[in-house]
Amino acid sequence: xxxxxxxxxxxxxxxxxxxxxxxxxxxxxxxxxxxxxxxxxxxxxxxxxxxxxxxxxxxxxxxxxxxxxxxxxxxxxxxxxxxxxxxxxxxxxxxxxxxxxxxxxxxxxxxxxxxxxxxxxxxxxxxxxxxxxxxxxxxxxxxxxxxxxxxxxxxxxxxxxxxxxx
Numbered sequence: 001x002x003x004x005x006x007x008x009x010x011x012x013x014x015x016x017x018x019x020x021x022x023x024x025x026x027x028x029x030x031x032x033x034x035x036x037x038x039x040x041x042x043x044x045x046x047x048x049x050x051x052x053x054x055x056x057x058x059x060x061x062x063x064x065x066x067x068x069x070x071x072x073x074x075x076x077x078x079x080x081x082x083x084x085x086x087x088x089x090x091x092x093x094x095x096x097x098x099x100x101x102x103x104x105x106x107x108x109x110x111x112x113x114x115x116x117x118x119x120x121x122x123x124x125x126x127x128x129x130x131x132x133x134x135x136x137x138x139x140x141x142x143x144x145x146x147x148x149x150x151x152x153x154x155x156x157x158x159x160x161x162x163x164x165x166x
Contacts (some may be wrong), residue, residue: 025053026053028055029055029058031059031134032135033158034089051102058108060120061111062111063113064113064114065114132160133162133165134165
Protein backbone atom coordinates (compact mmCIF):
# COMPACT_ATOMS: atom_id res chain seq x y z
CA UNK A 1 0.00 0.00 0.00
CA UNK A 2 1.28 3.43 -0.95
CA UNK A 3 1.25 6.35 1.48
CA UNK A 4 -0.26 9.56 0.15
CA UNK A 5 0.65 12.88 1.66
CA UNK A 6 -2.14 15.43 1.46
CA UNK A 7 -1.06 18.96 0.50
CA UNK A 8 -1.50 21.68 3.08
CA UNK A 9 -4.78 23.56 2.91
CA UNK A 10 -2.99 26.90 2.97
CA UNK A 11 -0.63 27.84 0.12
CA UNK A 12 2.18 28.48 2.59
CA UNK A 13 5.17 26.19 2.69
CA UNK A 14 6.85 24.99 5.86
CA UNK A 15 9.11 28.06 5.91
CA UNK A 16 6.13 30.44 5.65
CA UNK A 17 6.74 31.11 1.96
CA UNK A 18 3.93 31.16 -0.57
CA UNK A 19 3.93 28.26 -3.00
CA UNK A 20 2.44 29.13 -6.38
CA UNK A 21 0.01 31.56 -4.76
CA UNK A 22 -2.00 33.47 -7.35
CA UNK A 23 -1.10 37.14 -7.71
CA UNK A 24 -4.07 39.45 -7.41
CA UNK A 25 -2.33 42.78 -7.99
CA UNK A 26 -3.63 44.71 -10.94
CA UNK A 27 -1.28 47.32 -12.38
CA UNK A 28 -2.87 47.67 -15.84
CA UNK A 29 -6.62 47.63 -16.43
CA UNK A 30 -7.99 47.52 -19.97
CA UNK A 31 -11.60 48.66 -20.48
CA UNK A 32 -13.26 48.06 -23.85
CA UNK A 33 -15.89 50.46 -25.09
CA UNK A 34 -18.34 50.52 -27.96
CA UNK A 35 -19.68 53.89 -26.71
CA UNK A 36 -22.96 52.34 -25.54
CA UNK A 37 -24.47 53.24 -22.16
CA UNK A 38 -23.52 49.74 -20.97
CA UNK A 39 -19.86 50.24 -21.86
CA UNK A 40 -19.89 53.70 -20.23
CA UNK A 41 -21.00 51.96 -17.04
CA UNK A 42 -18.12 49.47 -17.43
CA UNK A 43 -15.68 52.36 -17.86
CA UNK A 44 -16.98 53.89 -14.63
CA UNK A 45 -16.23 50.62 -12.81
CA UNK A 46 -12.78 50.47 -14.41
CA UNK A 47 -12.00 54.04 -13.32
CA UNK A 48 -12.95 53.29 -9.71
CA UNK A 49 -10.92 50.09 -9.70
CA UNK A 50 -7.89 51.82 -11.22
CA UNK A 51 -8.10 54.61 -8.63
CA UNK A 52 -8.33 52.21 -5.71
CA UNK A 53 -5.54 49.98 -6.99
CA UNK A 54 -3.28 52.70 -8.37
CA UNK A 55 -3.34 50.98 -11.76
CA UNK A 56 -2.91 52.38 -15.23
CA UNK A 57 -6.18 52.42 -17.16
CA UNK A 58 -6.39 51.99 -20.92
CA UNK A 59 -9.64 52.57 -22.76
CA UNK A 60 -9.93 50.43 -25.88
CA UNK A 61 -12.22 50.91 -28.85
CA UNK A 62 -12.34 48.58 -31.81
CA UNK A 63 -13.53 50.18 -35.03
CA UNK A 64 -15.28 47.42 -36.96
CA UNK A 65 -13.95 46.96 -40.47
CA UNK A 66 -16.71 46.94 -43.05
CA UNK A 67 -17.73 43.44 -44.03
CA UNK A 68 -18.83 42.98 -47.61
CA UNK A 69 -22.06 41.14 -46.75
CA UNK A 70 -23.25 43.84 -44.34
CA UNK A 71 -23.63 46.57 -46.95
CA UNK A 72 -25.41 47.21 -50.23
CA UNK A 73 -23.98 45.95 -53.49
CA UNK A 74 -22.74 49.39 -54.49
CA UNK A 75 -20.49 49.34 -51.43
CA UNK A 76 -19.35 52.08 -49.09
CA UNK A 77 -17.23 55.00 -50.06
CA UNK A 78 -13.79 55.36 -48.53
CA UNK A 79 -14.86 58.81 -47.33
CA UNK A 80 -17.71 57.28 -45.34
CA UNK A 81 -15.35 54.76 -43.75
CA UNK A 82 -12.90 57.56 -42.96
CA UNK A 83 -15.77 59.46 -41.33
CA UNK A 84 -16.58 56.47 -39.11
CA UNK A 85 -12.97 56.28 -37.98
CA UNK A 86 -12.80 60.00 -37.24
CA UNK A 87 -16.06 59.83 -35.29
CA UNK A 88 -14.68 56.92 -33.27
CA UNK A 89 -11.50 58.88 -32.48
CA UNK A 90 -13.56 61.84 -31.30
CA UNK A 91 -15.83 59.71 -29.11
CA UNK A 92 -12.86 57.87 -27.62
CA UNK A 93 -11.13 61.19 -26.85
CA UNK A 94 -14.33 62.32 -25.10
CA UNK A 95 -14.35 59.16 -22.96
CA UNK A 96 -10.70 59.64 -22.05
CA UNK A 97 -11.26 63.30 -21.12
CA UNK A 98 -14.22 62.33 -18.92
CA UNK A 99 -12.20 59.53 -17.28
CA UNK A 100 -9.27 61.88 -16.61
CA UNK A 101 -11.55 64.11 -14.58
CA UNK A 102 -11.77 61.28 -12.07
CA UNK A 103 -8.35 59.66 -12.55
CA UNK A 104 -5.24 60.93 -14.32
CA UNK A 105 -3.57 57.62 -15.30
CA UNK A 106 -5.76 57.04 -18.37
CA UNK A 107 -4.75 56.44 -21.97
CA UNK A 108 -6.51 55.06 -25.01
CA UNK A 109 -5.99 52.63 -27.86
CA UNK A 110 -8.01 52.37 -31.05
CA UNK A 111 -7.79 49.36 -33.35
CA UNK A 112 -9.50 48.13 -36.50
CA UNK A 113 -10.84 44.60 -36.78
CA UNK A 114 -13.39 42.52 -38.59
CA UNK A 115 -14.34 40.80 -35.33
CA UNK A 116 -14.03 43.24 -32.39
CA UNK A 117 -14.32 40.51 -29.75
CA UNK A 118 -11.21 38.75 -31.10
CA UNK A 119 -9.31 42.02 -31.22
CA UNK A 120 -10.26 42.80 -27.60
CA UNK A 121 -8.70 39.50 -26.53
CA UNK A 122 -5.60 40.21 -28.65
CA UNK A 123 -5.27 43.74 -27.26
CA UNK A 124 -5.41 42.45 -23.68
CA UNK A 125 -2.52 40.14 -24.53
CA UNK A 126 -0.53 42.73 -26.52
CA UNK A 127 -0.89 45.38 -23.81
CA UNK A 128 -0.14 42.96 -20.94
CA UNK A 129 -3.37 43.85 -19.18
CA UNK A 130 -3.88 42.40 -15.71
CA UNK A 131 -7.65 42.86 -15.85
CA UNK A 132 -10.06 43.30 -18.73
CA UNK A 133 -13.31 45.17 -18.08
CA UNK A 134 -16.15 44.73 -20.59
CA UNK A 135 -19.89 45.24 -20.69
CA UNK A 136 -22.65 42.95 -21.84
CA UNK A 137 -26.16 43.46 -23.07
CA UNK A 138 -27.22 40.43 -21.04
CA UNK A 139 -29.34 38.83 -23.75
CA UNK A 140 -31.08 35.60 -22.79
CA UNK A 141 -33.35 33.17 -24.57
CA UNK A 142 -33.92 33.69 -28.29
CA UNK A 143 -31.95 36.96 -28.39
CA UNK A 144 -28.91 35.12 -27.01
CA UNK A 145 -29.34 32.41 -29.64
CA UNK A 146 -29.78 34.97 -32.41
CA UNK A 147 -27.08 37.47 -31.46
CA UNK A 148 -24.73 35.23 -29.49
CA UNK A 149 -22.55 36.56 -26.73
CA UNK A 150 -19.32 38.38 -27.42
CA UNK A 151 -18.75 38.55 -23.67
CA UNK A 152 -18.78 34.74 -23.41
CA UNK A 153 -16.22 34.38 -26.18
CA UNK A 154 -13.99 37.06 -24.65
CA UNK A 155 -14.15 35.35 -21.25
CA UNK A 156 -13.27 31.98 -22.80
CA UNK A 157 -10.21 33.31 -24.66
CA UNK A 158 -8.87 36.17 -22.52
CA UNK A 159 -5.36 35.86 -21.15
CA UNK A 160 -6.26 37.72 -17.96
CA UNK A 161 -9.21 37.92 -15.55
CA UNK A 162 -12.33 39.57 -17.00
CA UNK A 163 -14.83 41.74 -15.15
CA UNK A 164 -18.18 41.77 -16.96
CA UNK A 165 -20.48 44.67 -16.13
CA UNK A 166 -24.13 44.35 -17.05
